Structure formats: structure tokens, C-alpha cells
Amino acid sequence: MSRMALSQFLKGVGLDEWDVVGDPKLVPGQSPGQRAVEPKWEGRRLTDGEFVQKSLEENQFWLRIMMEHALFLRLGLPPDATRLINQAKRFEQAFEKQLERSFSIPAEPEPLRSLNDDSLFLTGQMVLYKQRVLSRVLTGTVRGFNFPLLLEHVRREAIYFFRTLQRVRARVERPLDDDIIEENVFFLRIMADHAKFVAHLLDPTEKELIRQASALGQEFDVLAAQARNLDFEPRSNHVLRAQLTVFKGSTLNLRSFKEQATKLVQASQIRSVIDPRLASHITREAAKFLSIIDQLEERSDRETAQGGVSVGPATIVSGQPVTITYKGLLAGAGDRTVYLHVGYGENGRDWSGVTDLEMKRAGDGWKVTFQTQEASKLNFCFKDDAGNWDSNSGRNWSYDMYSGAAVEAPATHH
Amino acid sequence: MKTPRTKHAEESASTDSPPEAIADRSVTDHHQLQDSAVEPAQDDLFLRPTSGNAIPEAEFIDRSLQENQFWMRIMMEHAFVLGSALPMEATEYRQTAERFQKEFERQLTRSLHETPREQAAVARLNSDSIDLLKRSIEFKEAVFKDNVKGKYRGFLWPMLAEHIRREPLYVVKTLQRLNRRIERPLREDIVEENEFFLKIMAEHSAFLVHFLDMNEDDLIDVTRAFTLKFKLLTLTARNIEVEPPSATALLSHLTVFRGATITLHDYLAEIGRLSAAGEIRGILDPTIMGHVTREAAKYLSVLDRLEARVKQVQRTLTQGAQVS
Numbered sequence: 001m002s003r004m005a006l007s008q009f010l011k012g013v014g015l016d017e018w019d020v021v022g023d024p025k026l027v028p029g030q031s032p033g034q035r036a037v038e039p040k041w042e043g044r045r046l047t048d049g050e051f052v053q054k055s056l057e058e059n060q061f062w063l064r065i066m067m068e069h070a071l072f073l074r075l076g077l078p079p080d081a082t083r084l085i086n087q088a089k090r091f092e093q094a095f096e097k098q099l100e101r102s103f104s105i106p107a108e109p110e111p112l113r114s115l116n117d118d119s120l121f122l123t124g125q126m127v128l129y130k131q132r133v134l135s136r137v138l139t140g141t142v143r144g145f146n147f148p149l150l151l152e153h154v155r156r157e158a159i160y161f162f163r164t165l166q167r168v169r170a171r172v173e174r175p176l177d178d179d180i181i182e183e184n185v186f187f188l189r190i191m192a193d194h195a196k197f198v199a200h201l202l203d204p205t206e207k208e209l210i211r212q213a214s215a216l217g218q219e220f221d222v223l224a225a226q227a228r229n230l231d232f233e234p235r236s237n238h239v240l241r242a243q244l245t246v247f248k249g250s251t252l253n254l255r256s257f258k259e260q261a262t263k264l265v266q267a268s269q270i271r272s273v274i275d276p277r278l279a280s281h282i283t284r285e286a287a288k289f290l291s292i293i294d295q296l297e298e299r300s301d302r303e304t305a306q307g308g309v310s311v312g313p314a315t316i317v318s319g320q321p322v323t324i325t326y327k328g329l330l331a332g333a334g335d336r337t338v339y340l341h342v343g344y345g346e347n348g349r350d351w352s353g354v355t356d357l358e359m360k361r362a363g364d365g366w367k368v369t370f371q372t373q374e375a376s377k378l379n380f381c382f383k384d385d386a387g388n389w390d391s392n393s394g395r396n397w398s399y400d401m402y403s404g405a406a407v408e409a410p411a412t413h414h
Numbered sequence: 415m416k417t418p419r420t421k422h423a424e425e426s427a428s429t430d431s432p433p434e435a436i437a438d439r440s441v442t443d444h445h446q447l448q449d450s451a452v453e454p455a456q457d458d459l460f461l462r463p464t465s466g467n468a469i470p471e472a473e474f475i476d477r478s479l480q481e482n483q484f485w486m487r488i489m490m491e492h493a494f495v496l497g498s499a500l501p502m503e504a505t506e507y508r509q510t511a512e513r514f515q516k517e518f519e520r521q522l523t524r525s526l527h528e529t530p531r532e533q534a535a536v537a538r539l540n541s542d543s544i545d546l547l548k549r550s551i552e553f554k555e556a557v558f559k560d561n562v563k564g565k566y567r568g569f570l571w572p573m574l575a576e577h578i579r580r581e582p583l584y585v586v587k588t589l590q591r592l593n594r595r596i597e598r599p600l601r602e603d604i605v606e607e608n609e610f611f612l613k614i615m616a617e618h619s620a621f622l623v624h625f626l627d628m629n630e631d632d633l634i635d636v637t638r639a640f641t642l643k644f645k646l647l648t649l650t651a652r653n654i655e656v657e658p659p660s661a662t663a664l665l666s667h668l669t670v671f672r673g674a675t676i677t678l679h680d681y682l683a684e685i686g687r688l689s690a691a692g693e694i695r696g697i698l699d700p701t702i703m704g705h706v707t708r709e710a711a712k713y714l715s716v717l718d719r720l721e722a723r724v725k726q727v728q729r730t731l732t733q734g735a736q737v738s
Contacts, residue, residue, distance in 0.1 A: 075568075076569070149627050196629075
């Protein structure tokens with residue numbers, strides 16, 4: 001759809017009369033001179049190839065979601081809300097066309113840039129539409145069967161898609177730790193909402209399924225809170241990585257629950273008012289979250305390797321030996337020697353048992369094996385004999401240690 | 415034994431027959447009916463002999479009008495719920511629901527304003543209501559079947575469809591009994607009325623849980639507790655039948671039911687007020703909230719009637735004891 005067709009569409013929907021059209025952050029390209037709030041992006045710049053791939057991925061997934069949102073909202077609106085229903089229909093058509101376009105578009109930066117712009121425009125309008133329905137429902141001027149939480153949920157997703165596309169358009173990849181926290185905070189909440197929707201749309205007689213769905217809802221509420229709490233300083237990649245695994249486990253569970261539910265709904269084997277399209281919609285979103293977790297894990301592995309530090313074994317048992325390999329900033333430091341500066345206890349506070357260990361050359365990096373002390377955390381950074389430090393941008397490296405020597409006789413090492 | 419049996423057969427065949435046949439019975443007081451004139455409880459395995467009373471004329475008129483005025487409105491609202499909860503594509507069902515809504519409204523007006531307080535007119539009102547209800551039961555059955563098959567889901571929870579189908583069955587039975595001037599024996603009356611209404615109350619709270627927004631966690635908890643409580647009470651209602659209980663035991667059961675129902679009634683009324691003011695999130699329609707609140711009030715009035723009956727029996731018994 002061209003920009004021309006889009007503005008035609010806008011006229012048809014009648015959105016331009018709305019009083020809510022106002023948030024400059026949400027409506028892009030209104031008038032370039034006045035666009036005061038252009039978000040500032042931090043992070044790595046995407047290459048052309050990454051830009052193309054990311055644009056296609058996000059558009060192809062979310063445009064379909066947006067199209068289905070329009071459908072679900074329409075089904076829940078009361079028949080006398082003709083204006084809102086017609087607008088929902090227009091959105092459905094517009095997103096469908098845009099979705100088809102995203103599948104037939106040549107994979108080159110230029111066409112994708114205009115695809116992104118149009119998707120942004122359309123999604124911005126969709127946010128406003130959802131906002132309008134929500135406020136109508138909350139004030140009771142429109143009733144029907146759209147739960148307020150559902151409306152908030154779809155609005156949140158539209159805003160998320162909007163922001164993600166904005167970032168893609170600006171060709172920016174968020175720093176890994178921000179990315180891990182923000183994606184998880186968003187998606188875990190989405191997953192919690194889904195579980196609650198399922199619990200509510202099941203027939204009251206489906207006690208056991210309702211119990212399971214409610215339990216999943218509570219579990220994801222807790223996980224979402226946990227993800228928000230990860231937003232502390234300094235962030236340790238190790239902790240983030242462990243949390244990712246926890247999130248992934250729960251989401252796998254949730255996805256198979258949703259898959260089961262979808263099958264049962266399609267075959268009418270459970271009593272509910274769940275539309276089969278809704279069931280497959282939420283199953284797809286769980287799969288999307290899982291793929292995002294996979295990407296984050298890969299990125300985390302890659303960046304840890306780039307930071308030049310690897311630690312073996314993967315599970316560090318306190319009191320047992322550990323090997324640290326370093327290929328970071330100081331690794332190429334000519335004939336100087338690199339030292340491991342190691343300490344125990346909570347990172348960010350005073351470390352206990354601090355020692356410097358001389359590292360040995362191993363290939364293009366440095367290596368040292370030593371016996372750890374009994375403690376909950378192992379922290380370290382690197383220095384060379386010229387007084388240069390690599391402290392991982394002030395965060396140091398910090399790893400959890402597990403206590404595993406309970407059966408053995410007291411074995412203290414220094 | 416012969417005469418009453420044939421008479422009963424005639425009567426049951428002519429439930430909806432011209433009211434003259436009924437009117438010529440000069441019933442002025444609660445007098446004992448022959449067992450055969452009163453059908454045993456449907457689930458009574460032993461088909462124990464029952465004994466009921468005949469309903470005097472004035473009471474017949476009063477109660478008929480009351481039942482019609484209450485239930486016709488309820489049925490009208492059920493048709494409205496069906497119409498709005500069915501999906502758009504179920505056009506035929508939606509239209510039928512709308513037609514039923516109008517017919518029930520018509521019948522409601524008739525019971526409120528257009529029925530003279532005469533036996534014949536009231537009996538005719540009753541039998542017309544019975545016809546209408548029977549037709550609506552067929553319709554509701556068809557809707558329920560398609561709904562549970564997953565053909566028409568919309569926002570009609572199957573349990574809601576089932577609930578809506580069950581209520582008119584009760585009303586038909588009640589009106590039929592009234593038209594035959596039969597007051598069931600106390601034991602049966604007390605068990606069946608309570609069981610019916612307690613179950614209804616439990617289901618109303620179960621629906622409310624699903625109509626509240628998922629984020630109204632506190633209200634959902636409170637409402638769940640109501641569901642559970644009324645489910646347990648439903649079982650208790652059956653237990654009254656286990657042994658012939660004393661008047662004291664019956665009265666205390668009724669008081670327990672009444673207490674729970676008063677709490678539920680006030681809770682529903684409060685939720686209705688708050689949601690009309692937009693202070694509760696959910697998909698609660700003010701009409702529906704009014705509907706469930708009124709049914710709770712109806713149950714309270716049924717409890718009143720039952721309590722009065724128990725007390726009357728108790729009085730008769732003590733008087734009898736004093737004489738002897």
C-alpha cells in the first residue's frame with residue numbers, strides 16, 4: 001500500500017477526527033520540522049543484511065498479529081457499535097494487504113525502508129484505535145465482550161511493535177543486557193495475560209484446565225516481576241543468562257499447554273468460548289517469545305566470547321578448581337604478563353580473599369587454573385604489569401558458585 | 415380410590431384445558447389431597463406415597479401472578495443474553511432470540527396489567543405462559559447443542575447456555591402445579607426449591623468470576639468463595655431429605671441458606687452499582703447484574719414461603735399434642 005493509499009485509508013476510517021491523535025512519539029512523520037521527540041537510540045548499528053532480515057521478520061510476524069487483533073476486537077464489540085466495527089474491518093483489510101506486501105517484497109534495504117514506514121504509520125493508528133475502544137469500554141459507553149485487560153494487552157503489543165520497528169528503522173541493535181531485560185519484561189507479561197485469558201474464556205465447568213491456566217498466569221506474573229528486578233547495576237551476564245534459562249523453561253511449558261488447548265478447542269473437546277483463531281494466535285506468540293530467547297542466548301554466547309573470557313567448567317563448584325581463559329583487551333599486550341585479579345563474595349561490594357594470579361600464555365590468549373574458595377560468587381578482572389586494567393567496562397566478571405562439597409571432608413584451599 | 419385417580423388423570427391431561435373444569439371445584443381452604451393427585455418427586459426411587467395440599471383460590475391467583483411477573487421478565491432477559499452472546503454469523507438464532515424477547519415482554523405486560531384477578535383469566539395466563547416456555551425450551555436446547563459442538567461459540571459459555579435452558583424447565587413445572595392447584599408435600603417442596611435455587615446461586619457466582627476482568631483479583635477471589643459455598647449448600651439441601659428432620663432442624667437449615675443468600679444478594683447489588691459507575695473492570699452488563707440480583711431476592715422470598723409453611727406445620731403439630 002502506498003502512502004497515498006494509506007492516507008485514503010485514514011480518511012475512510014475517520015481517525016483524523018479523533019482527539020487522541022496527539023502523541024508525537026506514536027505518530028511518525030506528521031511534520032518533520034515539529035517532530036520534537038525523536039527517541040535517542042544507543043547500541044550497535046545494523047548492517048544492511050541484518051536490517052533486511054530483521055525488517056522482514058518483524059513485519060511478517062506482527063502484521064499478522066495486528067490483523068488478528070482487529071478481528072478479535074470486532075468479534076467482541078456489541079452489534080450496535082457500528083462505527084467501531086467498521087473501523088476494525090478497515091484495519092483488518094489494511095493489515096492484511098500490508099502483510100501480503102511484506103511477503104512479496106524484494107529483500108533489499110530501500111523497499112524495506114518504505115515498508116517499515118508504512119507499517120509504522122498503520123500501527124500508530126492502530127494504537128490510537130485500541131486506546132479509543134479501551135476508554136469507551138472503561139467508561140461503559142461501549143460494552144460487548146472485550147475485557148479491559150484484553151484491550152490493554154493488544155494496545156501494549158501494538159506499542160511494542162511500533163517501538164521495535166522504530167529501532168529497526170533507525171538500524172540500531174539495543175545493548176544485550178537492555179535487550180534481555182526489556183524483551184523479557186514485555187513478553188513475560190504477555191504470556192501471563194494469555195494464561196489469564198484462557199482461564200477466563202474456559203467454561204466454568206472446566207475446573208482442572210482453569211486451575212492449570214490460572215497457575216500458569218501466576219507463575220508468569222512472578223517471572224515478569226523477576227525480570228523487572230533484573231534491571232539492577234551492575235548487571236552480570238551470568239545472572240542474565242541463568243534467568244533466560246528459567247524463562248525459557250516456563251515458556252516451553254506454557255507453549256505446550258497452549259498447543260494442547262488449541263487442539264482441543266479445534267476439535268471442540270473442551271467447553272469454552274475460545275475462538276480457534278485466538279488459540280492459535282497465542283500459541284504463535286509463545287513460539288515468537290521462544291525464538292527471541294534463542295536469539296538472545298546466541299547473542300549472549302557470542303558477546304561473551306567477544307569479551308574474550310571463557311570459564312570452565314560451566315557450573316562452578318566452590319572449593320573445586322576452575323580454568324579461566326582470556327583473549328580480551330589486554331591479551332595482545334606484547335611481552336607483558338597478564339594477571340587475574342580475583343576475589344569472592346557479592347560483586348559491587350568489597351571482595352574477600354583477593355589475590356592476583358599470574359596467567360600463562362595459551363595460543364593467542366592467556367589461561368590460568370586455580371582452586372576456588374568457599375563462597376557464593378566468584379568475581380574477577382584482568383590487569384597487566386604495566387598497570388592497565390580490563391574490568392569489563394567497570395562491571396567485572398561475576399559468576400555464581402554452587403556448593404557441592406558437603407559430603408567430602410573439609411577441604412579448604414588457598 | 416377410583417374416583418380421585420380418574421379425576422387426576424383427567425386433570426393432568428387437561429392442564430391447559432378451559433379453566434371451568436378447575437373452577438367448579440369449590441376449594442376454599444388447604445385440604446389434604448389424595449396421594450395419587452400429587453405426582454411423586456421425579457427422583458424418588460421408591461415412588462413413596464406423597465401427600466400434598468390443594469391451593470385455595472386467592473392464593474392460586476396471587477402466586478400465579480407473582481410467578482408470571484417474575485419469571486417472564488427473567489425469560490425476556492435470557493433471550494436478550496442469548497441474542498447478544500451468540501456470534502454475528504448465527505443470524506437465525508439471533509433473530510429467534512429477539513422474537514422470544516418480544517413475546518416474553520408481551521406476556522410480562524399481560525401478567526402485570528392485563529390480567530383480571532379471576533380464576534379463569536389467571537389459569538389462561540398460566541397455560542399460555544407454559545406454551546411459550548415450552549417453545550423457548552426447544553429453542554434453547556437447539557442453541558445449547560450447537561454451542562457445545564463449537565459451531566456457535568461467540569461469548570456464550572456452554573454452562574451459561576445450560577443454565578438458561580434449565581430455568582424454564584423449573585418454571586413450567588411450577589406453573590403446571592399451580593394450574594392444578596397442587597401444593598407439594600413440605601418435604602419435597604423444601605428439598606427441591608432449595609436445591610434448585612442454591613444451584614442457580616452457585617452458577618451465578620461462577621459466571622460472575624468469568625465476567626470480571628482478569629485483573630480484578632480480589633473480587634475474583636471473593637466470588638470464587640461464593641461459588642464454593644453455594645455448591646456445598648446445594649449438597650446440604652439434598653441432605654435434608656435423609657431422615658425425617660425436626661422442625662428445628664429444617665428451620666436452622668433455612669436460616670443458613672437465607673444468611674448465605676442475603677450476603678450474596680448484597681454483594682451482587684454492590685457489584686452492580688460499582689460496575690454501572692464504571693468502577694469495576696469487566697464485561698458486566700447492568701441488566702445482567704440486575705437480573706442475578708433479582709433472582710437472589712426471589713430465592714429469599716421462596717425461603718420466606720417455606721419458613722412460613724414449616725412454622726404452620728409446627729403449630730398444627732403442637733396444637734394436636736395439646737388436644738391429646
